[in-house]
Amino acid sequence: MPSATKPLTENQLHVLAALRAANAPLTAYALLERLRVWGFNAPTQVYRSLNRLVEVGVVHRLESLNAYVTCTDADHCTFGFTAFAICDSCGGVEELIDERFTASLAHLAKSHAFTPANATVELHGNCGQCADDRAPGCKSEQALPINDRNRIDE
Numbered sequence: 001m002p003s004a005t006k007p008l009t010e011n012q013l014h015v016l017a018a019l020r021a022a023n024a025p026l027t028a029y030a031l032l033e034r035l036r037v038w039g040f041n042a043p044t045q046v047y048r049s050l051n052r053l054v055e056v057g058v059v060h061r062l063e064s065l066n067a068y069v070t071c072t073d074a075d076h077c078t079f080g081f082t083a084f085a086i087c088d089s090c091g092g093v094e095e096l097i098d099e100r101f102t103a104s105l106a107h108l109a110k111s112h113a114f115t116p117a118n119a120t121v122e123l124h125g126n127c128g129q130c131a132d133d134r135a136p137g138c139k140s141e142q143a144l145p146i147n148d149r150n151r152i153d154e
C-alpha cells in the first residue's frame with residue numbers, strides 16, 4: 001500500500017475518529033452529521049476522506065449497507081479479501097479474519113485463471129446474541145425466519 005506512507009489529512013483523521021467512536025457501521029450521511037462540528041458541510045468531503053481511508057486500509061466499505069466501518073485488526077486483515085458478519089436484528093457487524101478463508105478464496109480464483117482485485121463477503125443473519133433471543137434453545141431453525149423476511153422485503 002504505497003499511499004499509506006502519505007500522512008492522513010486533518011479531515012481524514014476526523015472521519016476516522018468519528019467512525020471509531022461510533023463502533024458501528026455508519027453511512028457517509030450519518031458521518032456528515034457527526035462531523036458538522038468540525039466544519040464538514042458536504043457529503044463529498046466525507047466521501048473523499050472515506051475513499052482515502054479505505055485505500056490506506058483502516059476502513060472497510062460494506063456494500064450491502066452502503067456504510068463504512070473501521071478495520072478491527074489491521075495487523076492481520078488482508079484488505080483484498082475480507083468477510084463481515086452483519087446482524088440484521090441489532091445492526092452489529094463483526095469483521096471475520098481467517099487466513100484459511102483468504103487462502104482458499106485466492107486458490108479458488110486462481111484455479112479459474114482469475115486474478116481478483118478484491119473481495120468482500122458480507123454475511124447477513126443474526127449474531128449470537130440475537131439468535132439466542134429469537135429462538136431460545138433451538139439453533140437449527142434460526143436461518144429460516146431471516147430468509148422469509150428478506151423475501152418479503154424484496
Ligand SMILES: [Zn+2]
Pocket residue numbers: 060070071072073074077078082095
Ligand atoms: Zn479489516
Ligand SMILES: [Zn+2]
Pocket residue numbers: 087088089090091092126127128129130131
Ligand atoms: Zn444481533
